Amino acid sequence: MAEPMLALSGVSRSFGGLMAVSDVSLELPQYGLSALIGPNGAGKTTLFALMSGFIRPDSGQVLFRGEDITGRAPHRNALRGMARTFQIVQPFAQQTVRENIAVGAHMRLAGRREALERAEIVAQQVGLAPQLDKPAADLTVGGRKRLELARALATQPRLLLLDEVLAGLNPAEIADMIPVVRSIAASGVTVLMIEHVMQAVMNLAQHVWVLAQGRLIAQGTPAQVTRDDKVIEAYLGHGTAARLRAAEVAR
Ligand SMILES: Nc1ncnc2c1ncn2[C@@H]1O[C@H](COP(=O)(O)OP(=O)(O)OP(=O)(O)O)[C@@H](O)[C@H]1O
Secondary structure: OOOOOEEEEEEEEEEOOEEEEEEEEEEEOOOOEEEEEOOOOOOHHHHHHHHHOOOOOOEEEEEEOOEEOOOOOHHHHHHHOEEEOOOOOOOOOOOEHHHHHHHHHOOOOOOHHHHHHHHHHHHHHHOOHHHOOOEHHHOOHHHHHHHHHHHHHOOOOOEEEEEOOOOOOOHHHHHHHHHHHHHHHHOOOEEEEEOOOHHHHHHHOOEEEEEEOOEEEEEEOHHHHHHOHHHHHHHHOOOHHHHHHHHHHHO
């Protein structure tokens, strides 16, 4: 089997008395698009931070492209090809979209002209080309999400961790964004997305990991995990799966 893009084994992290991520092991294959889902507070963002080096695990190991990167600083992981977006988008508001994207491009390109050219290519990929010369402050929520995506893509990642890129978008904006995310994965970038919008997960993900109270409770195709009793209970409460089945029989 080909070496995984990312492999976690027994990763745990607590904050005070709270076990935010507990003994998580998973392997992301080299290519494709997978999703990390789970109820609020399940530990998804903490897991991203552990993968990318923003926080250190208390125990466990993180391998990226075969190399042990446990506890390694985010900028070093970025240089090796891991990019991450954040739930809260914070662009340099007064700078143009082009300049904002070029910040990401500068990680690999020292020259100003090359970085600005790269910004243009990436803007096309995410549908921001018409806005290149606008200040970032003028972008809509959807535009800001695209900008966050573009800044990450401009670093030329092998693995892209997307933290709720669809949050706050209306249904039309979500429908516009789904093909953008799909095209990034199709271009050969491995994508792992945290997502609450199930329509997008069902549409995009080949594989889904489900986290609840810090633990991985299920994995599989979107159809498999949405039928899984443990997943239904994690979202809707203990006993729900049995109640749903009883209601189905009674109908
Ligand atoms: N820096 C921190 N200090 C203390 N507690 C934290 C910290 N970061 C996260 N937590 C706690 O860890 C748990 C997991 O949080 P996390 O943000 O990872 O969940 P999540 O699945 O991403 O949630 P959401 O879907 O609501 O964004 C929560 O109970 C949260 O309050």
